[in-house]
Amino acid sequence: MIKVTVIGAGNVAYHISKTLNDADGVILNQIYSRNLLSYHFDDITSEKIQSLEDFKESDVYIISVSDNAVAEISSRLPLQNKLVVHTAGSVPLDATDAKNRRGVFYPLQTFSKDKLVDFSAIPICLEAEFQEDLEILLHLASILTKSVNIINSEQRKAIHLAACFANNFTNHLFYIAQAIAEEKNVPFELLQPLIRETVDKLNFLTPFEAQTGPAKRNDMNTLNNHMALLQKDVYKNLYKWLSQSIIETYEREKL
Amino acid sequence: MIKVTVIGAGNVAYHISKTLNDADGVILNQIYSRNLLSYHFDDITSEKIQSLEDFKESDVYIISVSDNAVAEISSRLPLQNKLVVHTAGSVPLDATDAKNRRGVFYPLQTFSKDKLVDFSAIPICLEAEFQEDLEILLHLASILTKSVNIINSEQRKAIHLAACFANNFTNHLFYIAQAIAEEKNVPFELLQPLIRETVDKLNFLTPFEAQTGPAKRNDMNTLNNHMALLQKDVYKNLYKWLSQSIIETYEREKL
Numbered sequence: 039m040i041k042v043t044v045i046g047a048g049n050v051a052y053h054i055s056k057t058l059n060d061a062d063g064v065i066l067n068q069i070y071s072r073n074l075l076s077y078h079f080d081d082i083t084s085e086k087i088q089s090l091e092d093f094k095e096s097d098v099y100i101i102s103v104s105d106n107a108v109a110e111i112s113s114r115l116p117l118q119n120k121l122v123v124h125t126a127g128s129v130p131l132d133a134t135d136a137k138n139r140r141g142v143f144y145p146l147q148t149f150s151k152d153k154l155v156d157f158s159a160i161p162i163c164l165e166a167e168f169q170e171d172l173e174i175l176l177h178l179a180s181i182l183t184k185s186v187n188i189i190n191s192e193q194r195k196a197i198h199l200a201a202c203f204a205n206n207f208t209n210h211l212f213y214i215a216q217a218i219a220e221e222k223n224v225p226f227e228l229l230q231p232l233i234r235e236t237v238d239k240l241n242f243l244t245p246f247e248a249q250t251g252p253a254k255r256n257d258m259n260t261l262n263n264h265m266a267l268l269q270k271d272v273y274k275n276l277y278k279w280l281s282q283s284i285i286e287t288y289e290r291e292k293l
Numbered sequence: 294m295i296k297v298t299v300i301g302a303g304n305v306a307y308h309i310s311k312t313l314n315d316a317d318g319v320i321l322n323q324i325y326s327r328n329l330l331s332y333h334f335d336d337i338t339s340e341k342i343q344s345l346e347d348f349k350e351s352d353v354y355i356i357s358v359s360d361n362a363v364a365e366i367s368s369r370l371p372l373q374n375k376l377v378v379h380t381a382g383s384v385p386l387d388a389t390d391a392k393n394r395r396g397v398f399y400p401l402q403t404f405s406k407d408k409l410v411d412f413s414a415i416p417i418c419l420e421a422e423f424q425e426d427l428e429i430l431l432h433l434a435s436i437l438t439k440s441v442n443i444i445n446s447e448q449r450k451a452i453h454l455a456a457c458f459a460n461n462f463t464n465h466l467f468y469i470a471q472a473i474a475e476e477k478n479v480p481f482e483l484l485q486p487l488i489r490e491t492v493d494k495l496n497f498l499t500p501f502e503a504q505t506g507p508a509k510r511n512d513m514n515t516l517n518n519h520m521a522l523l524q525k526d527v528y529k530n531l532y533k534w535l536s537q538s539i540i541e542t543y544e545r546e547k548l
Binding site: 049104105106128146147148149150152153155159160161163185187189192193195196197198199200201202203204205206207208209210211212213214215216218219221222223224228229230231232233234235236237239240242243244245246247248249250251252253254255257259260263264267268272273275276277279280282283284286287 | 304359360361383401402403404405407408410414415416418440442444447448450451452453454455456457458459460461462463464465466467468469470471473474476477478479483484485486487488489490491492494495497498499500501502503504505506507508509510512514515518519522523527528530531532534535537538539541542
């Protein structure tokens with residue numbers, strides 16, 4: 039049995055805690071948070087602590103706090119020479135205080151507390167200072183998911199940036215699409231089959247092959263009509279740069 | 294039995310022809326194209342013609358050509374007072390030549406010839422000059438799909454623009470994400486669970502609720518690190534404007 043302590047109270051901390059709590063072969067020893075945990079944590083049976091003095095011995099300590107708080111919380115932990123990992127995609131391994139054995143345990147997924155996820159399909163990206171610790175993390179990760187990946191800090195930075203485009207920015211485009219449709223009393227549901235197909239296509243085609251639309255055809259007439267329809271400057275800029283990027287992508291191809 | 298002629302050879306023409314050809318209650322009378330049809334059309338048993346002189350009598354003529362060719366082809370058709378519809382999201386009803394009864398039959402989906410689609414889940418947006426023609430289109434559309442929608446030209450313009458954001462631009466963000474990941478030898482597959490979850494979330498949360506990431510948190514440190522990682526100016530501009538748009542969206546909320 040591998041004993042784990044989770045440090046944090048956010049979306050990632052919640053989903054990791056819930057999954058660890060429910061998994062076989064692992065004990066979620068404690069959850070530490072300075073602040074009160076949200077009601078979502080209520081169905082997690084593990085001990086919840088609010089004081090650093092109440093820390094117990096675990097095999098792995100997972101820091102799952104906002105990126106810019108990792109360094110500070112890691113230095114305040116009452117631990118020495120323990121395996122302490124963080125879950126932040128954009129934070130290097132050595133941001134964690136060197137008084138402990140450092141590692142990274144980065145689940146590549148978007149988490150919201152109100153949306154359950156199937157953790158077994160989530161890629162976990164691992165990094166560790168020491169080979170023995172990497173073995174421990176490989177074991178822990180393999181309990182939680184089928185997709186365990188050893189990824190160095192430079193690769194992880196790239197993944198985190200790519201994930202921004204693939205998830206954060208994509209979701210924001212859905213937000214804009216909804217705003218445009220609903221302004222004309224068109225329900226967002228009408229766009230959902232299109233959105234599902236956009237992703238389903240990736241099972242058969244690369245994004246390069248799957249591209250359609252006026253920018254790909256360099257159809258300036260439609261592009262100008264669309265620009266004229268957009269009211270907000272920031273949406274106009276987005277439309278312009280996204281179209282420009284598509285046009286450049288397929289111009290390169292023609293050369 | 295409703296008899297239909299399809300005019301065009303592109304992605305939409307192919308998928309509409311294939312679906313009409315396979316459907317009960319409808320006869321795909323002819324497919325007209327000036328140019329030779331691609332091999333994809335080989336499994337469609339309907340008559341294929343290349344000359345306007347070979348046109349036969351149908352109940353509905355569906356023009357499915359590129360947006361800027363709709364007007365011209367509609368004026369060249371050897372037809373008078375027939376029901377002639379086009380499939381273009383961004384083209385108004387009256388772009389079609391007035392010598393025929395005009396309408397729109399716009400399937401709201403992204404089509405690539407090499408990717409089969411389930412037509413029965415695709416919203417079809419209908420518009421017609423005359424009520425009797427609208428009835429014919431409602432009947433025809435209901436043979437093909439469960440989602441039949443009467444949508445005026447102004448709404449359709451908005452839908453087409455929204456679809457650009459929801460599909461064209463989203464797919465391009467996947468392209469960029471893939472490029473960023475593969476540059477560091479990270480396979481695109483690693484991002485696919487994240488992409489699927491991005492869309493799956495929409496079954497439970499609005500895009501506004503589903504948003505996560507550094508821009509939403511206004512985490513300038515991560516935003517600056519990401520900007521520094523991006524090499525191409527067009528990607529930097531995209532990153533900047535997408536982040537800006539997210540920040541503005543959640544700032545408004547705070548006020």
